[in-house]
Structures are given as structure tokens and as C-alpha cells.
Amino acid sequence: MSDQIALSRTGLTTEAVVEARxxxxxxxxxxxxxxxxxxxxxxxxxxxxxxILIAAAGIALALGETVDAIxxxxxxxxxxxxGFVQEWRAETALEALRSMLTPSALVxxxxxxxxxxxxxxxxxxxxIVASGDTVPADIRLVSATELRLDESVVTGESVPVEKTAGDxxxxxxxxxxxxVTSGRGEGxxxxxxxxxxxxxxxxxxxLVDQKRTHLQLQLARLARQLGIAALVIAAGIxxxxxxxxxxxxxxxxxxLSLAVAMVPEGLPAVVTITLALGASAMAxxxxxxxxxxxxxxxxxxxxxxxxxxxxxxxxxxxxxxxWTLGAEYDVTGxxxxxxxxIERAGRNVRAAEDxxxxxxxxxxxxxxxxxxxxxxxxxxxxGAPTEGALVTLAYKGWAPPPAPDAVxxxxxxxxxxxxxxxxxxxxxxxxxxMKGAPEAVLAAASEILTPDGPLPLTNALRNTVLEAHRSxxxxxxxxxxxxxxxxxxxxxxxxxxxxxxxxxxxxxxxPEVKHAIAEARRAGIRIIMITGDSPVxxxxxxxxxxxxxxxxxxxxxxxxxxxxxxxxLLSEDVLFARTLxxxxxxxxxxxxxxxLIVAMTGDGVNDAPALKRADIGVAMGIRGTDASxxxxxxxxLDDNFATIVGAIAEGRRQFDNVRKFVRYLLSSNAGxxxxxxxxLVLGGPLIFLATQILWMNLVTDGxxxxxxxxxxxxxxxxxxxxxxxxxxxxxxxGFLLIxxxxxxxxxxxLWIFYxxxxxxxxxxxxxxFTAMVVFEKMSVFAFRSLTRPCSRIGWLSNPFLLxxxxxxxxxxxxxTEWAPLQTLLRTVSLGAEQWGLIALLAMPLIVVPEAVKxxxxxxxxxxxx
Numbered sequence: 001m002s003d004q005i006a007l008s009r010t011g012l013t014t015e016a017v018v019e020a021r022x023x024x025x026x027x028x029x030x031x032x033x034x035x036x037x038x039x040x041x042x043x044x045x046x047x048x049x050x051x052i053l054i055a056a057a058g059i060a061l062a063l064g065e066t067v068d069a070i071x072x073x074x075x076x077x078x079x080x081x082x083g084f085v086q087e088w089r090a091e092t093a094l095e096a097l098r099s100m101l102t103p104s105a106l107v108x109x110x111x112x113x114x115x116x117x118x119x120x121x122x123x124x125x126x127x128i129v130a131s132g133d134t135v136p137a138d139i140r141l142v143s144a145t146e147l148r149l150d151e152s153v154v155t156g157e158s159v160p161v162e163k164t165a166g167d168x169x170x171x172x173x174x175x176x177x178x179x180v181t182s183g184r185g186e187g188x189x190x191x192x193x194x195x196x197x198x199x200x201x202x203x204x205x206x207l208v209d210q211k212r213t214h215l216q217l218q219l220a221r222l223a224r225q226l227g228i229a230a231l232v233i234a235a236g237i238x239x240x241x242x243x244x245x246x247x248x249x250x251x252x253x254x255x256l257s258l259a260v261a262m263v264p265e266g267l268p269a270v271v272t273i274t275l276a277l278g279a280s281a282m283a284x285x286x287x288x289x290x291x292x293x294x295x296x297x298x299x300x301x302x303x304x305x306x307x308x309x310x311x312x313x314x315x316x317x318x319x320x321x322x323w324t325l326g327a328e329y330d331v332t333g334x335x336x337x338x339x340x341x342i343e344r345a346g347r348n349v350r351a352a353e354d355x356x357x358x359x360x361x362x363x364x365x366x367x368x369x370x371x372x373x374x375x376x377x378x379x380x381x382x383g384a385p386t387e388g389a390l391v392t393l394a395y396k397g398w399a400p401p402p403a404p405d406a407v408x409x410x411x412x413x414x415x416x417x418x419x420x421x422x423x424x425x426x427x428x429x430x431x432x433x434m435k436g437a438p439e440a441v442l443a444a445a446s447e448i449l450t451p452d453g454p455l456p457l458t459n460a461l462r463n464t465v466l467e468a469h470r471s472x473x474x475x476x477x478x479x480x481x482x483x484x485x486x487x488x489x490x491x492x493x494x495x496x497x498x499x500x501x502x503x504x505x506x507x508x509x510x511p512e513v514k515h516a517i518a519e520a521r522r523a524g525i526r527i528i529m530i531t532g533d534s535p536v537x538x539x540x541x542x543x544x545x546x547x548x549x550x551x552x553x554x555x556x557x558x559x560x561x562x563x564x565x566x567x568x569l570l571s572e573d574v575l576f577a578r579t580l581x582x583x584x585x586x587x588x589x590x591x592x593x594x595x596l597i598v599a600m601t602g603d604g605v606n607d608a609p610a611l612k613r614a615d616i617g618v619a620m621g622i623r624g625t626d627a628s629x630x631x632x633x634x635x636x637l638d639d640n641f642a643t644i645v646g647a648i649a650e651g652r653r654q655f656d657n658v659r660k661f662v663r664y665l666l667s668s669n670a671g672x673x674x675x676x677x678x679x680l681v682l683g684g685p686l687i688f689l690a691t692q693i694l695w696m697n698l699v700t701d702g703x704x705x706x707x708x709x710x711x712x713x714x715x716x717x718x719x720x721x722x723x724x725x726x727x728x729x730x731x732x733x734g735f736l737l738i739x740x741x742x743x744x745x746x747x748x749x750l751w752i753f754y755x756x757x758x759x760x761x762x763x764x765x766x767x768x769f770t771a772m773v774v775f776e777k778m779s780v781f782a783f784r785s786l787t788r789p790c791s792r793i794g795w796l797s798n799p800f801l802l803x804x805x806x807x808x809x810x811x812x813x814x815x816t817e818w819a820p821l822q823t824l825l826r827t828v829s830l831g832a833e834q835w836g837l838i839a840l841l842a843m844p845l846i847v848v849p850e851a852v853k854x855x856x857x858x859x860x861x862x863x864x865x
Contacts, residue, residue, distance in 0.1 A: 011108030011126045020122035027121040027137055027192035037084075044080035056259065105136040108186075125189040129180050138196040139174040139187035141165040146183035146369075146412045148384055151175060160384055162415050182369060182384035218729050219271065222662070233673075234259040237680060244683075271658060274709030278654045286638035287647050288621065297616045298634060299651015301525060301599040302722040303591055304644070305584070305614065308531035308541055310603045310623045311641060313507040317385040319393040320508065321477065323468045324356050324501035325461070326451040331396060334508045336372055336381040336388055338395035350398040356449055360500040361399035363482040364390040366406060366424045367433040386480065389505050390435070411492050419444070421494055423487055432487035434494065438469040438502050441481035445499040454498050469502060476540020477504030506540065514545050516642035521546075523648065524721030528575065530584055530610075535577040542575055555579040558586060566590045584610035597722065601644065602628055618644060653713040655723075656786075661705040663734050664783040668701050668776040670742025675749045675772070685761050687753050691825055692769045695815065696776065704780050707804035711784055712797060741782070741845075745775040748841045756834070763834075766816055766827040771838045773812045777805050778842040782849035789853040 012020070045054070054076060061069035105118045108126040118136035121127065127139055135149070141163055148160040160181045164172055174187060176198040193199050234255035241251035279289040309315055314335050322329035322342065329349065333340020341348045342357065351358035370383025370391050381388035395401075406424040413420035419436025434441055447454040448461055455461065472479045483497035517527050527547060531538050535552040542550060550573040558566065558579070567590045576587065584600070588610050591598045600607070600614035603624040611617030612631040619632035620639040629635055636643050672693060679687040688696075730738070753768035780801065785793050796802065815821045816830050 010111040012122070012124055013110055016124065017109065017120075017122055020124055021120075024123055024192060024195070027119045041080060041084045044084055045076065106133075121189055121192055123189050123192060126186060127189055128184070128186050129174065130184045133180045135174045135176055135178045135180065137176050137189045138191035138198075140190050141167070141172045141174065141185055141187040143187075144183065144185040147180070147185040148182045149174060150179040150181050150385070160386065162413075164415060182387070222729055230259040233677075237677065241680060274657060274661070274706065275654060277710065278650055282647055282650055283637075285643060285646055285650075286621075286636060286640065287643050288635040288637055290633055290635065297597070297651065298599055298618070298644070298647050299649070299653070299655050300597050300723055301616065301648065301651075302596045303526040303528060304520065304599045304601065305528045305530050305588060305591070305610070306600075306641070307602040307607055308529055308533055308538060309507060310639070311601050311620060312513050312529065312541060312545060313509055315507060315623065316381075317389040317478070317505050318508045319389050319503050319505050321472060321504035322357070322360065322393075322501060323472065323504070324360065324450075325448050325455075325464070326356055327354075329357065331393060333392075333396060334511065336379045336392050338372065338379065338392050340396045342393070342397045351394075351400075352398065356451055356501070357397060358399065359449060359484065360482050360503075361394040361397045362402075362426075362431075363433040363435065363484045363500060364503070365394035365399050366402050366431075367420060367422050367435045367482070386478070386505060390480065390503065393503065409490050409492055411494065419494070421492055423489065423491060428486070430487050430489050430491070432485050432491060432494075432497065434483045434497055435480055438465065438479055438481040441483050441497070441502075442466070442499060444494045445483050445497045446495070447497075448499040449501070457499065465499065465502075472502070472504040473536070475504070476537045477506050479504055506537070509541055509545050510641060512640065512642040516645040517545050517547065519645045519718065520648065523652075523718045525648065528570075528587070530576045530579055530587060532579055533577060538575055538577040547575070548573065550575045552577055555583045558583045563590060563593075567594055570594065581607075581609050585613050588613050595724070599644075601641070603639070607631075618647075649713060649718055652717045653711075654709075656714065656717060657709045657711050659729050659734075660711065660783045660786065661708040662729050663737060663786075664708060664780055665697075665701055665705055666730075667738040667741035667779065667783075668745070669697065670738050671745030671749065671772060671775065672696065674742050674746030675753075675768070678746065678750055679753070682750075682754075684754070684757070685765075687750065687765060687768050688772070689765070689826055692765075692827075695825060696769075696773055701776060703804045703808055704777060704801070707798065707801040708780060708783060710798060710800045712793075714785060714788065714793070741779055744845070745772060745779070748775060752834075752837060752841070755837075760828075762826070762828045763830075767830060767834045767838070769825075769827065770812055770816055770830060770834075771841065774809070774838050774842050775845060777808055778845045779849075780805070781846050785853070787853065788857060789850045791850065791854065792857070 045051075057069045057073050057076070104115050105121055105125075106113060106115055106128045107121065108114075108128065109116075113128065121137050125137075126142070127136065129135060129139075129147075141147070142165055144163055144165040147163040149163055150160050163174060163183075163185060165185070165187075166172060173190075174185070176191075176196040191197075191199075238248075238251045238255040241255075242248055282289055306312060316335040318334050319331050322331065327344055330343045331340060332343065343349065344354075349357060351361050368383070368387040368391055370381060370387035372388070372391055372395065373380045373382060379392075381392070383391075402424060407422045408425070408430075409423040411417075411421040413436065417436070418440035419434055421432055421434045423430055423432050434444060442457075442462060442465055446457055448457050448465070469479050469481075479502050481502040482500045484500060485497045487493075520527060529538060529542055529547065529550075532555075535554060539549070539552055542548070553569065553574055553576050555576065555578045558576070561569070563586075566586065570587070570590055571594070576583065579587075584607065588598050588600055592615070597616075598614045599616045599618060600610045601618040601620075602608075602611055603620035607619075608628050608631040611619060611628055616634060617628075617632035618634045618636060619628040621629065621635045621637040622639045624632075624635070624639075634647065672688065675687050728734075749768045749772045752771050753764045756764040756767050781790055784790055784798065784801070815825050816827050822828065
């Protein structure tokens with residue numbers, strides 16, 4: 001203790017600081033490796049489809065097919081640039097958020113109080129903290145006056161915690177990253193940087209491996225399947241052609257063309273563009289996707305593990321109930337905005353018309369250090385959250401505010417007394433006002449106020465008060481009692497008070513969350529609350545949010561639970577309270593073992609490991625710590641839980657549209673493959689040249705597929721359950737659909753080709769080439785919805801698609817009529833007869849799918865997947 005007293009007078013010397021820094025380093029948390037823009041760019045070229053395209057470009061270049069090689073490279077480069085721009089924009093946005101924070105600390109060094117950057121702190125420094133400060137390191141208190149801390153970012157506990165100097169338990173420890181809500185304290189730094197509890201959790205986050213998103217896995221699997229199929233079929237065609245006497249070079253070019261036709265070259269670019277547009281739409285709705293696939297993955301989530309404090313709730317204590325012996329009151333409004341009302345029996349009540357309420361509100365407004373201040377449109381509370389809630393309550397009841405210097409004497413709150421008393425002037429002299437825990441205030445009272453005046457506090461009335469207290473506590477409310485009596489100017493004797501009543505407070509749910517949770521559950525998504533707060537409070541919030549009455553499991557129970565038992569438990573309706581970071585990670589891992597796609601929301605450093613382990617982590621952008629934002633895939637810039645539901649809907653729309661244009665692109669490519677393969681068997685000249693295949697796949701298909709990716713959400717998408725983790729993008733029905741369209745378009749193109757062959761190979765090839773482009777454009781209407789006809793969703797509801805069709809058909813007209821493109825693509829002009837034949841054969845691609853979907857929807861409801 002003598003060492004602490006000596007330090008408290010002078011603090012560390014400059015020499016001692018230098019020595020400590022050499023031993024302990026800087027007060028900085030482990031930072032994630034700074035992402036290099038070069039690495040972000042290179043990352044865009046590692047996907048399987050992209051690698052296949054690069055290989056195809058290399059082969060084409062080696063064979064002298066420079067035009068083909070350049071076309072493929074342009075697609076690869078476009079895909080890379082789009083992905084780089086979006087990911088780098090997200091990284092720089094997060095860096096901008098971090099740069100807004102410039103933490104500092106007030107320390108005593110060389111006998112002088114000095115403000116220094118928090119990173120310069122060393123163990124042994126004497127730090128001074130006061131209301132509004134963020135604790136810059138782990139500190140052991142030397143002295144404290146009414147010091148309370150908000151530890152929710154570390155523990156999840158929503159109620160401020162009192163700190164006492166000399167307490168060898170956690171009551172004397174200040175944790176890095178927590179906030180001082182009231183009072184003042186001085187303490188010695190015990191740990192900095194990675195050695196702090198905050199730093200330990202950050203290191204735990206770093207141990208979690210980077211995961212690949214669900215869409216990345218699905219597209220990688222599809223790319224492998226297509227790549228293997230393309231190589232096998234192309235090799236077979238080369239071998240077959242060579243065996244029947246065709247020239248090797250011609251067959252190699254045919255095989256290459258066939259491989260290029262099978263692999264949808266535009267798919268990486270289309271997926272990237274679609275996801276980038278979706279990410280931009282979400283950013284406008286206050287959700288920043290750090291990876292393009294983040295929103296889509298959230299759309300596939302089957303369970304959301306959510307923190308409570310600051311995520312489901314406002315992290316602002318609010319008075320909701322008032323109890324007096326003569327009446328009970330409800331309080332409307334949340335947070336520190338005094339725009340709400342105090343209601344009794346459904347009628348607004350003000351202090352001026354209710355003497356009992358007036359007395360209670362006078363004490364609530366006087367016995368406090370908190371105050372409200374208007375900043376623009378918002379109300380800002382300065383002081384402890386509990387006191388701020390009582391001040392807001394008094395303003396809602398129109399209680400007259402006391403003078404700024406009204407308090408002339410005070411006995412501060414202490415953990416032993418559990419109450420606070422002040423003396424202030426009143427209309428009839430001076431009054432002693434008290435607030436605190438009901439049992440502590442009740443012990444100092446001898447009377448209780450009623451509408452007819454005070455009554456002696458008999459044992460029966462005391463039991464009535466305590467029963468009302470228990471009733472509020474069982475609803476998850478924190479109960480604060482208030483009492484008062486006439487007093488002298490310096491009379492702080494805490495006896496003989498009149499018990500006025502008590503107030504129930506809670507950190508209330510955000511108003512939009514209940515509807516958002518109902519929407520998520522309607523979509524078949526489970527909501528599991530995981531909080532560090534008390535089980536009673538957690539259960540109360542769950543009930544208010546419409547989560548029912550799930551079984552509450554405490555963190556220590558998880559410690560004793562085998563993995564199999566935990567997985568069994570998670571099949572039930574549960575919530576978790578008093579949890580630690582390791583508990584959250586176990587819960588997420590167990591859910592993933594059950595085959596579920598897990599989203600995890602959070603804002604504190606204690607949430608960061610689970611955010612990183614989950615399939616998608618969702619961090620709060622305003623209140624969230626840097627650790628949680630760095631670990632997350634999606635950052636909610638408005639901290640609004642309802643934004644998550646919007647992201648889920650956007651994610652489902654994106655996956656639906658990805659599935660639509662994947663089927664569309666593959667059905668188009670299937671027609672080309674069938675036409676080339678059958679034509680080879682028939683022994684005719686090449687029906688499509690390599691440059692024509694690239695024109696179809698890259699120029700026309702890509703633009704149309706991007707427009708298809710802009711289809712609006714279908715009505716039933718949020719009424720169906722989440723898709724399975726192993727559900728493929730295509731599936732059996734998808735392959736059958738692709739085969740059906742490919743067979744028709746391939747056969748129709750072949751018929752045109754051979755029908756016009758007597759007029760010349762160039763005319764026949766140009767007509768077949770143009771027919772395939774037109775067929776692919778017309779078939780897109782069948783893929784706008786996989787279940788609903790266009791007559792239901794509206795033929796004109798996607799104007800981008802109509803513009804894309806007009807543009808691509810115009811390009812194809814140029815390809816057959818404009819001399820430079822005729823030279824590049826080796827085409828000739830087509831006459832009205834050829835165009836009429838193409839239009840006639842294109843009609844079934846619109847009429848037949850529309851009729852089938854119309855009849856199916858008339859007989860049975862639209863399927864959910």
C-alpha cells in the first residue's frame with residue numbers, strides 16, 4: 001500500500017516509463033494484418049471458374065487464336081476489377097470508422113497531470129478516469145468516488161457496475177474498453193495491449209480460421225463440375241474426330257470451342273456485378289458488406305445468434321412502470337427522449353394534477369447527478385444510465401426542474417448502504433430526498449405516501465411494498481425506490497422518511513426489433529439470444545420481443561455440458577445468459593455441426609470470436625468495437641436489428657437471381673454444346689466459330705444475365721424456410737430444365753444451319769449463329785421466375801432486362817450487317833426470310849414455359865424452393 005501511496009503523489013518518472021515500454025511495448029491491441037490492395041486484387045483471380053478461363057486464354061493464345069484469348073482476358077480483368085473495387089471500398093470504409101477514434105488518457109507523471117495518447121500507457125502508470133471516459137487499459141483502483149462502469153462491451157451486462165478501491169475482486173478492477181458512467185477514480189495500470197482481457201479476446205478471435213461463404217463453396221463446386229465435364233467432353237470430341245479422319249488442328253479448335261461453350265465465361269463477372277449491385281443497395285440501407293458474398297450468405301442463414309445489449313435493446317435504461325400505494329402507472333417512450341407520457345388507467349397524467357406522483361418525480365429529479373441536454377434533434381444524457389432514466393421520467397410527467405445548484409448537502413451512494421440522499425430547497429423549506437434499492441430505502445422509512453396523505457408503515461404495508469418490488473423484478477425490471485421528508489439545510493439523517501413508491505427500469509428493446517424478429521421467424525429462421533446479462537432480464541426481453549418463454553441456460557452450465565448434449569439442447573427453444581466468449585463459440589460450432597448456416601450479431605469485443613467463427617458475422621457500426629467490426633462480414637451502420645431482416649430478404653433475392661441466371665447461362669451454353677456435338681457427328685462444317693461462341697457467351701449472354709440478376713424479390717421468398725446447407729445451385733430439376741432448353745435451341749439451330757446450307761456455308765453459319773443468340777434472348781423470360789409466369793410478375797416489371805434485350809439484339813444486328821464486325825465474326829447479311837424463320841422458331845421459347853407455369857400455378861401453390 002505504501003508503494004501505491006507514493007505513486008499516487010508523483011506517478012511514474014520519465015525514466016520509469018521508458019524502461020516499462022521496453023519491457024511491455026505499446027498499449028495496442030493485436031491488429032489484423034493490414035490488407036494490401038495488391039493482395040485484394042490478386043484474390044479476385046483465385047476462383048475455379050476464373051482459373052479455367054485463364055487456362056483457356058493461354059491455350060487460345062498458344063494456338064494463335066489471339067482474338068479469342070483477348071476476349072477471355074477482358075472478362076477475367078473485368079471480374080477482377082469489380083470484385084476489387086467493392087472489397088477495397090468496404091476495407092477503406094471500416095478504416096475510416098476506426099480513424100474517427102483518437103483515445104487518450106489522463107495520467108500522473110513526474111508529479112503532474114498530463115493527457116497522453118492511450119497507446120503510450122505502460123504498467124505502473126497512475127490513470128485518472130471520470131464520467132464519460134473510456135478505460136484505456138486494465139487498471140486496479142487506488143481511490144474511487146461514486147465510480148460506476150458500463151461493462152456491457154466486455155460482459156454483456158446492461159446495468160452499470162459499482163467499483164470500489166481496494167477491492168481485491170473484480171469490484172476493484174477496471175477493464176480496458178469499458179465506459180465510466182459516473183464518478184471518478186484513480187488506479188494503477190496492471191496490463192496493456194494484448195495482455196488485457198480485451199486483448200485476450202482479440203487474440204482468441206485471431207485463432208479462428210477464415211471461412212469461405214456458402215455461395216463461394218457452391219460456385220467453386222459448380223466450377224469444378226463444369227471444368228471437369230468440359231475437359232472430358234472436349235477430349236472425347238477431339239479423339240472421336242481424329243479417329244474418323246478429321247485434321248488434328250481442326251479437331252483441337254473444335255474441342256477448344258466446345259470447352260469454351262460449356263464453361264459460362266460470363267458467370268464470374270455476372271455473379272460479381274450482381275453481388276456488387278446488391279451490396280451497394282444494402283449500403284444505402286445502412287448495411288456495409290465487407291465481402292461481396294456476405295449478404296447472400298445472410299440470406300441463407302437458418303439461425304441468428306444475437307447479442308442482447310445494444311443489439312436487441314437500445315442500451316439506454318428507461319423507466320416503464322411506477323408503483324405507489326394508491327396507484328400504478330405505465331410509462332411510454334424509450335431512451336432519454338422525454339417525449340413520452342406517464343399514464344394511469346389509459347389516461348396521461350402530469351405532476352401538477354397528481355400530488356403523489358408529483359412528490360415521487362420531485363425526488364427523482366432532485367436526487368441525481370444526471371442531466372439531459374438537447375443536441376440538434378437528439379437528447380443526450382450525461383451521467384449514470386439509471387439516474388438519466390429517472391430524470392427522463394420526471395420530464396415525461398412535466399415535473400418542474402430544480403435549480404442547477406439546488407443540492408446543498410449529499411450522502412453519496414455506496415454498495416454497503418445501497419442508497420443516496422441529498423438535501424435541497426423546496427416550497428416549504430428544505431427536503432431530504434433519497435433513492436436506492438427498495439429494501440434499503442424501506443429500512444429508512446417510517447411512513448408511506450397515499451393519495452389521502454402519509455400512513456404509518458406497518459408490517460403489512462411493508463410486505464405490500466416488498467411484494468410489489470418482487471413483482472416488478474420478476475418482469476426483468478430493475479427497481480429503484482424513492483423517499484423524502486422535511487429536513488434542515490444540513491440534515492442528512494436517513495431516518496423517518498416517507499416512502500413515495502418505486503420505479504421499474506429496463507434497457508428496452510428497440511421498437512423495430514419485435515417486427516423484425518417476427519418477419520425472420522416467418523421466414524423459418526430461428527432466433528437464439530446469447531447474452532452476458534442476467535437470466536431474468538434476458539427472459540423478460542425475450543418475452544417482450546415475441547420469442548416466447550424459451551428455456552434459459554447459464555454459461556457455467558455449458559462448461560459442464562458435452563458437445564453431444566449441447567447439440568441436443570440446441571434443437572430446443574433456448575436462450576443463453578451469463579455467457580463468456582468461449583461459450584458463444586461453442587454454441588456457434590454446435591449449430592454448424594447440426595448443418596445449420598449460422599449468423600451471429602454483436603457489438604462488443606466479447607462477441608468478436610463468435611462473429612468470426614459464424615458463417616456470417618454481423619457487427620454494429622455505431623456502438624460496435626473495432627474488434628467486432630474487424631471480425632464481421634457485415635457491419636450495420638445504423639445498429640438497427642431490423643436492417644438484418646432487410647439483408648436477409650436481399651440475400652435471398654440475390655441467391656434466387658444467381659440461381660436464375662446460372663440456369664439461364666448454362667441452358668444457353670447447353671444449346672451451343674448440343675449443336676456443336678451433333679454437328680460433329682453429322683460430319684458437317686463447323687456450325688459456330690470460336691469467335692462467335694465468345695461473342696454469344698461474353699457479349700450477349702453476360703449483359704442479359706446481369707439484367708436478370710436485377711429481378712425484384714418474389715412475394716413468397718420470405719415465407720419459405722431457409723435452404724439447406726448442402727442445397728446445390730442447380731439440383732436435378734435445374735439440370736432437366738437446362739437439358740430441355742439446350743436440346744430445343746441446339747436442334748433448332750442445327751435445322752436452320754442445314755436448311756440453309758445449299759445457299760452457302762457462310763449464310764447458313766451466320767443464320768445459325770444469329771438464331772442461337774435470338775433463342776437465348778427469348779428464353780430469358782422463362783427464367784425471370786422459376787415458378788410464376790411473367791403475366792403474374794409483370795412483363796414490364798424489369799425495365800433493365802428489356803433494355804438489355806434491346807441492346808443485345810441490336811448488337812447482333814450489327815454483327816450481321818456492319819462490315820467491321822462481319823470481318824471479326826466472319827458473318828454475312830441476312831434477308832427477311834431468314835429473320836422470319838428465326839422469329840418463328842423463337843416463339844415456343846416464350847409461349848411454352850409461360851403456359852406450363854400458368855397451369856402449374858393454377859393447380860397448386862407456388863413451390864417454396
